[in-house]
Amino acid sequence: MPELRNPPGTFDVLPSESGPWQEMLSTFASTAGAAGYELIVTPTFEDVGVFTRIGESTDVVRKEMYDFVDKGGRHVALRPEVTASVVRAFIQHRPVTPWKAWYAGSNFRFERPQAGRFREFHQVGIEAFGSSDPDLDVEVVTLGWDFFARLGIKGVDLLVNSLGDAACRPAYRQKLLDYLMARRGDLCEEHRGRVEENPLRVLDCKREACRAQTAGAPLQVDNLCDSCAAHFERVTAGLSALSVPYRVEAHLVRGLDYYTRTTFEYAGTMLESSQNALGGGGRYDGLVQAMGGPPTPAVGFAIGVERTLLALGATGTSPRPPARLHAFVVDFAGGDAARDITRELRQAGLRVDRAFDDRSPKAQFKAADRSGARFALVVGPDEAAASQVAIKDLSGGEQHPVGRGDLLETLRAMLGAGSEASLPGRSHPGYNRTP
């Protein structure tokens, strides 16, 4: 065992297995970009206050925060999620609305790692500020759905719910609390003493005791005020109109308690592990104001990169591996040709690699083969003396010389317009690895 290792709950994505990451991020970028969302980059750490506003009673804030006092005496925290940072940036910079942003990056939560759960994990997500139009909810939910579809992931369940707003949530909360208090003794041990703290949580409890009691509990969706009911109706109607299959899950209560009205989750039914939420989000019409900004409705989602990659492995569909090399230079005539040719071809837009350390021809050809390159460009003493390069097709074996000056042109012709599609693929054993 090496002395120095990555910290618990973190991991390396090695060059040989980073293809799916790149594929996933570029797919997300183009999906969000096509809908008018633009990249936002915010700090990975913030003043701890940015995150405590997202809900003092949530586990994320209470016990999972990676916070510390820095050398300047500031109490900061590595972000446990990105939404709070985006809201902070929105308030700080006051952009004109509607304001639509997407992001990708690390998040940190101090928890015991397990399948699909890490201390540093990655999310991609979008946030849209300044509109309470239910059709924006539909756009956001659909974007996430389409993202999974574009990756070819099968078996995603879309769960939607409405948590109401300031007008109808308190009344419902009281109604639910009355119902639960009457059955308090039959709830699970955990919730028996915490009903008043957050009655909605009980609905989400997975224990048998609670489930039995909450089966007939009043539901928020049945107790929405007129405007929330109309909003939710428009959202579900929109999803139906766009043929996005969803299921109303009245017990869906998300972990961050800033959500209002629409909440949703993408559940991976293909995952064997118990962490099967691929992503989730909702509307948070009160958060901007709660964090000191102007009253501004907003909606967004976050999707877990690791879990989505797990889902890709589980469904057996993998993103196309990245293109490999066009050519690999084999030079055993001193190295000048390798040095010059790689530069020339790379500047011309080709993907080219070479060997170093003056290795034997055999070793260099072996390296060329392993690189997945389509052609080997061979320069030995004979070719060097004649100012030639031998182009060898690595899939077959035939080889013929061309003049040094004709190399680029000839190679381009042989590659067939140099399209990416002409590159050989390669299997990626790392695709089914976790993460």
Place this chain on the structure above:
RNA sequence: GUGGCCGUAGCUCAGUUGGUUAGAGCGCCAGGUUGUGGCCCUGGAGGUCGGGGGUUCAAGUCCCCUCGGUCACCCCA
């Protein structure tokens, strides 16, 4: 924070009731082919048996502690 299972070469693993210099396959490097990969043959490099302590004439093997991994609870991405 709590619990189950697991730590032997880069990877996947074997190692007999504790008993001599700890093995295999794959991978890597070299040679077979004075200049040619993918197949084959031969050879080589690579290990404080996660770490520490204990029991014993003797520990990879048994005991304790610790670190790490993994899965689950909780919660969530």
